[in-house]
Amino acid sequence: MVTPAGPPDPAGGPSTDRRGARRLRPRLALAGLIRRAGSPRPASLRRRSRPAVRDLLDEALAGVAARPTRLILTTLGTVLGIAALVGTVGLGQTASGQITQRFDLAAATRVVVQPDDKGGQEGEAATQLPWDAPDRIQRLNGVEAVGTVSNLDVGDDLVRSVEALDDQRNGHALQVMAGSAGLWDAVRAVLSTGRFFDTGHDRRGDKVVVLGKHAAERLGINRVDSQPAIFIGAEPYTVIGILDSVSGRAELNDAVIMPNGAAKAVYDLESPDAVEIRTQVGAAQLIAEQAPIAIEPNNPSTLRVDAPPKQGAVRKGVESDLNALFLLLGAVALLVGGLGIANVTLLSVLERISEIGLRRALGAARRHIAVQFLVESVIVGFLGGLLGTAVGVLLTVGVSWIRDWTPILDNRLAFGSPLLGAFIGLVAGTYPAWKASAIQPITALRGT
Numbered sequence: 001m002v003t004p005a006g007p008p009d010p011a012g013g014p015s016t017d018r019r020g021a022r023r024l025r026p027r028l029a030l031a032g033l034i035r036r037a038g039s040p041r042p043a044s045l046r047r048r049s050r051p052a053v054r055d056l057l058d059e060a061l062a063g064v065a066a067r068p069t070r071l072i073l074t075t076l077g078t079v080l081g082i083a084a085l086v087g088t089v090g091l092g093q094t095a096s097g098q099i100t101q102r103f104d105l106a107a108a109t110r111v112v113v114q115p116d117d118k119g120g121q122e123g124e125a126a127t128q129l130p131w132d133a134p135d136r137i138q139r140l141n142g143v144e145a146v147g148t149v150s151n152l153d154v155g156d157d158l159v160r161s162v163e164a165l166d167d168q169r170n171g172h173a174l175q176v177m178a179g180s181a182g183l184w185d186a187v188r189a190v191l192s193t194g195r196f197f198d199t200g201h202d203r204r205g206d207k208v209v210v211l212g213k214h215a216a217e218r219l220g221i222n223r224v225d226s227q228p229a230i231f232i233g234a235e236p237y238t239v240i241g242i243l244d245s246v247s248g249r250a251e252l253n254d255a256v257i258m259p260n261g262a263a264k265a266v267y268d269l270e271s272p273d274a275v276e277i278r279t280q281v282g283a284a285q286l287i288a289e290q291a292p293i294a295i296e297p298n299n300p301s302t303l304r305v306d307a308p309p310k311q312g313a314v315r316k317g318v319e320s321d322l323n324a325l326f327l328l329l330g331a332v333a334l335l336v337g338g339l340g341i342a343n344v345t346l347l348s349v350l351e352r353i354s355e356i357g358l359r360r361a362l363g364a365a366r367r368h369i370a371v372q373f374l375v376e377s378v379i380v381g382f383l384g385g386l387l388g389t390a391v392g393v394l395l396t397v398g399v400s401w402i403r404d405w406t407p408i409l410d411n412r413l414a415f416g417s418p419l420l421g422a423f424i425g426l427v428a429g430t431y432p433a434w435k436a437s438a439i440q441p442i443t444a445l446r447g448t
Helices: 019-030 043-047 053-065 068-105 133-138 199-204 213-219 250-254 260-267 284-295 311-351 353-361 366-403 411-437 441-447
Strands: 110-115 143-151 175-179 190-194 208-211 229-232 235-245 255-259 274-279 303-306
Touching: 068 311, 068 366, 068 411, 110 284, 133 143, 133 274, 133 284, 143 260, 175 250, 175 260, 199 260, 208 213, 213 235, 213 250, 235 250, 250 255, 255 260, 274 284, 284 303, 311 353, 311 366, 311 411, 353 366, 353 441, 366 411
Parallel strands: 175 255, 208 235
Antiparallel strands: 110 274, 110 303, 143 175, 143 274, 190 235, 208 255, 229 235
16 A cells, blocks of 8 residues: 655654554445555546545545534534525415405405495496395395494484493594394304394394494493493483404494484484495405396495405415415525625634645545535535425414414425425535635645
């Protein structure tokens, strides 16, 4: 075996430390620098030395595993980046699915019909909605619930929870509204306590009200089992229910709602302001076309219909915006991980200058040094991508389980993220590898 000569000792003779040379033999074999004495150099080596793939991987793994603490810190950046990318994109897709589902169940099934302020064609008076408009619309195929709603003009009357005619400080200027019994189903109202008024209350003109949750808070009422009373001006009304939530008409949460019969008797309500319609999913557009004709067949143009846009365009817009937002956040996190790999790899180059110089002095080409550091960076990036993918998938599934969502994750992202981590490692290690290959042997040996 030909043993590479060490630097001369102070006495002028060669160095007698052969153990260091024995330790370098695997690395020198990687560069194709050791051969048996007297054996001819292969033609392939005479043309161009090329390290074996197995030797290259063995040396790269040895270099990566030599410093486990640094490996963990370097991989952590890629783990966080890939986990952020997979988790944010997965949560974005899951959230967009939930948002579009809720859009389908709420906004996409709501149709509102009300008189047109412009009165239809020029010179025509605005049409008043008939009281039996809900019965006319209920006959249409695809209608699930329908009711009327109106805003009442109560003048300067304040709403109080206790009759105190001489003390106006207890009064509140709350919105007072009227509705039919079918309004609650039409707006998907949910009670926190009590009950809704029904057609019997409406027909008899009973002075009962349902309070929105914010109106009840302002009046200090949270129970109805004792039949509390409120006063609108000097008129008493019995509170029979308190709302918890509504869909479509958020103003109901801040209002006092009474039956149409009571509004007719006390405030001379002549006609409802609007008709609230809840349709089956996919039937909103058809009901929007048929409702004006069903209510006013002689002149449907005097009515204005508010209907949701087509579902496909809204769904695609929501999904596109959310995916773009979360993808941008994941890309920023991934960039941070890539910079971490580049910094640590460059630090590794500075720590191993003497090793690089010795290899170059023994005949290793620049490409051998560059490939060595590139492979180490790719291994670190791949490990980080693999662990980050697992963390991102677990994050998506965990959040979906807590929120009772259906997790949605693109398989291409899950299986491609480890390769993405390897690519990030390749890109991040390019500059450090070039920096290592550019080190001159004499400079490195002088530094040692």
